[in-house]
Amino acid sequence: SPPVAVHWKSYIFMGITHAYSDGACGQALYGDLFRFYAEECRLGPRPLQQVDTSTCNSFKLLQRRLRKSLRGRLPGEAPDTNNDVYHEILCEDWGKRLGYQLNIEFMPRALSTLRIASQHVLACGNDVGWLTAILGALFRLFPQQRSIYLVLKCACRDGPGESEMVAFLSEQRTFAVDIMDPTRATLLDIAAKVDAARRSRSWWAPRPYEAGLCIYVNIVSSMLDRLPLGCRHVMQGASPPGLGLTTAYSHINFRLDQKTEEEWDFRIFHWDSAWGGVWGDYFSHAIGAVIQDMAENPTAALLPPPVHRLAKEPGPGPPGTSWPESSAVAATPAKAAPPPPSSDDDAAAAAAAMSLPPAAAAARRSAACLLELDDQAAPMVVDVGESPNTSSTSHKRKGEDLTGPLEVSCSKAPRGGIL
DSSP states (O other): OOOTTOOOSOOOOOOOOTTTOOTHHHHHHHHHHHHHHHHHTTSSOOOOOOOOHHHHOHHHHHHHHHHHHHHOOOTTOOOOTTTOOOOGGGTGGGGOEEEEEEEEEEOHHHHHHHHHIIIIISOOOHHHHHHHHHHHHHHHHSTTOOEEEEEEEEEOOOSTTGGGOOSOOEEEEEEEEEOSOTTTOBHHHHHHHHHHHHHHTOOBOOOTTTGGGSEEEEEEOOOTTOSSTTOOOOOOOOOOOSOSEEEESSSEEEEEEEOSSSOEEEEEEEEEGGGOTTHHHHHHHHHHHHHHHHHHOTTSBSSSOOOOOOOOSSSSOSTTSOOOGGGOOOEEOOOOOOOOOSSHHHHHHHHHHHTOOHHHHHHHHHHTOOOOOOTTOBSEEEEEOSSTTOEESOSSOOSSSTTSOOOEEBOBOOOOSOO
């Protein structure tokens, strides 16, 4: 049934088996359904769009793709970005490892900032905006990394009439994002590289044993209010993670589901356990700072990250020092922490002292904060500052900049005591 807060006179529940169809099939089914309904109700009757099935028959196309993938690419044959198929079952165990999972909850202010930055600052869509935020956070958490290979779930429907098909035409596509020099590269450069790769289709199906070395990002957008006849696409919320420990098949796997125009479910299906169990908390801080930089200073260098001044305690005061009640959540007290290391040697020493891997120490230095959370606190809550000079993941904070101790807010949902 639909959500309680939404009062619809009637609705249609439609389920599509993912093994035989992809997300784009919903749009094709909805289009036919609305045309039939408009004709029956005489709401502006118009002839149905006729599709030439001789050139774009779903089963014929799928058979051609499958046969080609089983035969393999012949010597000298160029890759086909729209029709190549990747059989992940052949080599997924090669990258199998122990991992952790986490749900990240973004505060309304952070989501609004991301939407404004994507559409009005970077002049790109929400998908490119999310990819820019994720990549920016990863480049800052791994300062020595100069290139990241992304694997996206793309609808390979560029052929004639393929957009009207009800079939599984989505495939995994890989492309590299290179920043060369992080002291010169900017968030605007990352957005431009991602957007150019998607527009030009300059990607490829994952090569054998390549998927385990990539970053997976699956963004599922919603049609929302863009449906005819006053209909609305109602999305189901994501369920919370069961246990913190899970099985990982790549470095990290993100899943984003759009619920409303600005609200998203952000889940990390898994990340490599070698990064440490608290790596997700460092990532939460880093992506919150990146979202603010996307809106305020997208041409600033990735490294070193800009220093954001924090607002004072919530309460009455001049603009920028008070926080609206709608964004306030219960805070989990944090213990005082020493200032972050100032060099790579200090970061390695701190990692050894804290029993953290070097990647986690680099994350601590890049995000410039140390988190100590309650063992049962999940998911992480990400927020950005209301004023141009504030950024954090909590509505209650101490200190003058991100190098000081913070109080981190988390909603109280069990996560298996991983942190």
